[in-house]
Amino acid sequence: MSGEILTVSGLNTSYGEAKVLFDISMSVGKGQIVSCVGRNGAGKTTLLKSIAGFLKPKSGSVTSDNTNLVGLAPYDIAKFGIKYIPQDKKVFFDLTVRENLELGSYATKDYNWDQVLAYFPKLELLMERKAGYLSGGERQMLMIGRAILGSPKVLLLDEPTEGLAPGIVTQLKNTFKALSKNTALVIVEQNLPLVCAISDKVYAIKDGTIVAEIVDKESIRVDVCERYL
Numbered sequence: 001m002s003g004e005i006l007t008v009s010g011l012n013t014s015y016g017e018a019k020v021l022f023d024i025s026m027s028v029g030k031g032q033i034v035s036c037v038g039r040n041g042a043g044k045t046t047l048l049k050s051i052a053g054f055l056k057p058k059s060g061s062v063t064s065d066n067t068n069l070v071g072l073a074p075y076d077i078a079k080f081g082i083k084y085i086p087q088d089k090k091v092f093f094d095l096t097v098r099e100n101l102e103l104g105s106y107a108t109k110d111y112n113w114d115q116v117l118a119y120f121p122k123l124e125l126l127m128e129r130k131a132g133y134l135s136g137g138e139r140q141m142l143m144i145g146r147a148i149l150g151s152p153k154v155l156l157l158d159e160p161t162e163g164l165a166p167g168i169v170t171q172l173k174n175t176f177k178a179l180s181k182n183t184a185l186v187i188v189e190q191n192l193p194l195v196c197a198i199s200d201k202v203y204a205i206k207d208g209t210i211v212a213e214i215v216d217k218e219s220i221r222v223d224v225c226e227r228y229l
């Protein structure tokens with residue numbers, strides 16, 4: 001059994017007076033793919049943002065490698081090796097793919113370009129294209145490519161396949177499997193067949209609480225996950 005690389009314990013997050021996450025606890029092992037499923041508004045994005053430092057939890061802890069991450073700035077959490085890939089696929093539209101990657105390199109001093117191109121050879125062909133012209137799938141490759149420049153400890157992916165064609169979803173599925181050999185993945189995903197094909201563990205989130213932790217392979221099935229949506 002591999003050790004834990006990310007541990008969330010008793011996490012509560014609010015937007016002003018509105019409480020959204022209630023006592024969330026979860027653990028992610030090294031090299032694991034852990035998925036979070038739940039209806040719209042359940043609090044999945046809020047959870048990832050709380051881990052990545054974009055939202056400050058009211059209480060609870062997020063630890064990785066014996067370091068408490070709560071209270072650190074998002075860029076310090078990214079530098080630490082926990083990279084958040086947001087739901088909105090925002091890249092710098094007026095900059096080229098190369099420039100977008102360079103900015104990612106510059107911010108975190110990560111220069112592992114070979115790895116990025118090994119996972120996403122298509123980016124090599126798109127290097128001089130403005131990111132604003134990329135298709136949804138290409139933009140997702142750029143987002144993930146930028147995040148893996150520095151061989152992160154954990155990738156936090158918020159609905160990475162939303163709106164993408166089946167072909168690219170299959171490709172990303174294989175990429176996630178390959179990435180998980182070196183990096184733990186926490187994936188928020190609505191695509192249950194994908195979730196069930198790749199996950200070592202699934203958390204079901206409902207109204208800001210974890211209502212199920214599905215850990216054994218036999219139980220990670222679409223019909224089981226559906227019960228919690």
Ligand SMILES: Nc1ncnc2c1ncn2[C@@H]1O[C@H](COP(=O)(O)OP(=O)(O)OP(=O)(O)O)[C@@H](O)[C@H]1O
Nearest residue numbers: 015018020038039040041042043044045046047087
């Ligand atoms: N900036 C905000 N200010 C106030 N409330 C917010 C804010 N962002 C999200 N919420 C509320 O928090 C709750 C959880 O939202 P969140 O975006 O985390 O859900 P989600 O599970 O990611 O949903 P989806 O599947 O639609 O992406 C929702 O009720 C939402 O309205």
Ligand SMILES: [Mg+2]
Nearest residue numbers: 044045046087
């Ligand atoms: Mg969301």
